[in-house]
Amino acid sequence: MKRLLFFLLLWPCLGFAAPDLATKEGLVATCAALPADAQALKNNAERQAFAVCSDIALLQQIIRWFKEGMKEFNRGPNPDTLRTELRKEFTYVRDQLKKVRTLLVSLKLKPGEGLMLAPGEWQLDLDGDGSIETWERFFFAIPKRGVHPFNFNTPSNDPSYYQQQYQLDARFKIDQSDVLWALAYHQFAEGLMEMLLAHQLNISAKDGESIELRDSTALLRSHQLVGAGIASSRALRRSLLAETDDKDEWIPNPHQRNTVFPMELDQQAYDTWERFLFEFSPLWAGKTLLVVEQNAGGMLGEVAKRCPPGQGLNVVTLFLKPAHFPLAKDGTRSACVTVDSKHPASGLVTMLNQAVERGRADPQSPEWHFVRYLYWVN
Secondary structure (H helix, E strand, C coil), rough: CHHHHHHHHHHHHHCCCCCCCCHHHHHHHHHHHHCCCCCHCCCHHHHCCCHHHHHHHHHHHHHHHHHHHHHHHHHCCCCCHHHHHHHHHHHHHHHHHHHHHHHHHHCCCCCCCCCCCCHHHHCCCCCCCCCCCCCCCCCCCCCCCCCCCCCCCCCCCHHHHHHHHCCCCCCEEECCHHHHHHHHHHHHHHHHHHHHHEEECCCCCCEEEEECCCCHHHHHHHHHHHHHHHHHHHHHHHHHHHHCCCCCCCCCHHHHHHECCCCCCHHHHHHHHHHHHHHHHHHCCCCCCCCCCCCHHHHHHHHHHHCCEEEECCCHHHCCCHHCHHHHHHCCCCEEECCCCCCCCCCCHHHHHHHHHHHHCCCCCCHHHHHHHHHHCC
């Protein structure tokens, strides 16, 4: 009787069973048992599970919001209602990303503390219709290694496609490098949300669509978050190269082979990564200027046309002096700075152009391969 009483008194301190993210049943049970407040988490296992479960819940909310939003959009929504709903959703996504980002900043894993993940097992009802379609069953599955073309189509509902193209039984164990990988993505994504919230979409029958600045402080936060993401990406690269083990890896360094990462990262890929950070960091900090050939096409070409020959765009000015947003042709000129020894042109554009040219000549070139899969390694 005394033993039973002692157990009952101790039970509230024991918490729930150890987080299990390697099975569907374990994922569902783990996410359901976690506290809503990150401050109530007791250990690093719970913190890892909280980050994964929170991101999955956010994804489900976005998919369901988009599904319902499309129904409303097809009915012809009121412009004011549309603007309000967009801001409400962007705000929610930003706040959820911030919650996980704050946790990841302070998450420091010791050797052996990482949880095992098996994303191919996470077969969930993502769109909230009460059933799990084929695309939902395989949504979190990891692609097989190789060069795959970008695909912006809707997810496939062909089971054979996933059997052929995905590692359905892939598993890996979280380590500190993976925490940095996730942190960088959250910083970039939260920065994007701040960028969107800094502006307001206006729609009128008379004037059509226009974008105007609404919150300059959100624009500044956007710049700071992206800058922090760049720093996290640099720390990630250093952390990966310092790893000496080779078991259950997610992102491998050139010497690791036991990995389920969907692309090969050899030393040349790491060198390209380093060069990208070397060029992008000072550009984002305003130490170098964005200079593009006047006859260039695409988005960079449009940016180039806003500055006269011999000048380049100072990215920081666009954020610190938000009158330049949106990029009106008559308002961006003061963000243009003469290229000189104090304000040299960034080498980023040259790097990207060279990658494109090598890719055209050889689709398997490491530079082109890395650029195409930049979204995997941030």
